[in-house]
Amino acid sequence: MSRLEDLGARIDSREARIGVVGLGYVGLPLAVEFAKAGFQVTGFDLDSEKVRQLNEKVSYIEDVPSEDVRQQVEAGRFYASTHFNDLSLTDVINVAVPTPLSKTRDPDMSHIVAAVAEIRKRLRSGHLVILGSTTYPGTTHDLFVPLLEEAGLECGTDFAVAFAPERIDPANKKFDVREVPKVVGGETPLCTELGVKVFQPVFDHVVQVSSTQTAEMVKLLENTFRAINIGLANEIALMCDRLELDVWEVIDAAATKPYGFMKFTPGPGLGGHCIPVDPSYLAWKMKSLNFQARFIETAVEINGQMPEHVASKVGDLLNEDRLAVNGAKILVLGVAYKADVADMRESPALDIIQQLREKGGDVRYHDPHVPECRLDDETLKSVDLTDEALKASDLVVILTDHSGLDYDGIVAKSSRVFDTRNATRNVTDHREKIFKL
Ligand SMILES: NC(=O)c1ccc[n+]([C@@H]2O[C@H](COP(=O)([O-])OP(=O)(O)OC[C@H]3O[C@@H](n4cnc5c(N)ncnc54)[C@H](O)[C@@H]3O)[C@@H](O)[C@H]2O)c1
Structure with a gap:
């Protein structure tokens, strides 16, 4: 039996040792x-602080309870390391x-x-090596495998990818991790078979596709689908603004259709490591093949305009109160890219805060998940969400709809609220103070 075939049996018996390179989200x-x-x-991981915390049984990812890390570390099934030599112990x-x-x-x-x-x-x-980072179609076959083969071994015969x-x-x-089906495509049928085998104990459903390129493209389709549909929702919001219609009312009513419509909502702009980034990977690859990814380009343009639109609406709302952005006290609620996370990557809030500050706005923020954040060379700190802070603000701007905030109280205490996420949808009193995207 070859060592690769032997790996199948070692996976079945759980003797196979697993390595994970990169211990992030x-x-x-x-x-x-x-x-x-x-x-x-x-x-x-290269980050020794993350490795230290994990070995001390502490999780730094909100979705992974420290209790889970503790149990696995204490059972001797998990440890973290900055020493890549231990990779030789893995299968x-x-x-x-x-x-x-x-x-x-x-x-x-x-x-x-x-x-x-x-x-x-x-x-x-x-060895079986599985790439999970989102990337353009062809990365595994054209870059990953040739780089590995420089070790003098052959993919598909000696090792699997x-x-x-x-x-x-x-x-x-x-959904917990197990419930979301896992897609796997290998470089050869044996690579696919081993990939499926290793994920079966972890995921309820493993979906096998015919190649690594197909698996890469599946991911890009999923995230491009989201980016384009969010782009459509954002463009509908811009249209509704001109038509003086409530975009949220329009979308909620459309979403009552039981088929042929999937609800996407507008917002102050795209954020996170995936949706603003992944479609550009696909567009880049297609450009190299002389193909223009027009839907992606349009979505990137519309989504990219949203922070500027929000900053400009802030100016309009202050203007209605005979105020200028210059000198206005603006309190931003939520700077993370989406609700209930601490992730600031690509968050549109930074762009909006910067635009308002460039116009002289006195901008502060409150975010229960982000105690401080970097804007250029400056560190901004989350302020306490007190009645005084709300009352002292000329405008409160909701950029992230974190749960757990008392939106009734926020509206009651503020003079005006610009809500870019419809976070105040259930607020019944003082609705005249709320202005929506
Ligand atoms: N965050 C998400 O929701 C999400 C969802 C689906 C796919 N992805 C994709 O997964 C990949 C990882 O994203 P993430 O959000 O986990 O990133 P992350 O930044 O949270 O984590 C990546 C980790 O890799 C470490 N790292 C970087 N270079 C390394 C190296 N050479 N060796 C060892 N460790 C290294 C970093 O220190 C970091 O801890 C990306 O391709 C992303 O597009 C992310």
């Missing part, structure tokens, strides 16, 4: 799930490192390349 939940399924798991290596855009908005593969460099040094016959996109939705309490 994606890698840490995955590592913990593998450990819960009975595998020995080692997590690798299956999952890669979950960032895939951002460069300053010129091209794919930045540097984290994947750096991770591969560490894996390649320890690659041996019988698969791509398995991550579908985690931070702060989504409706």
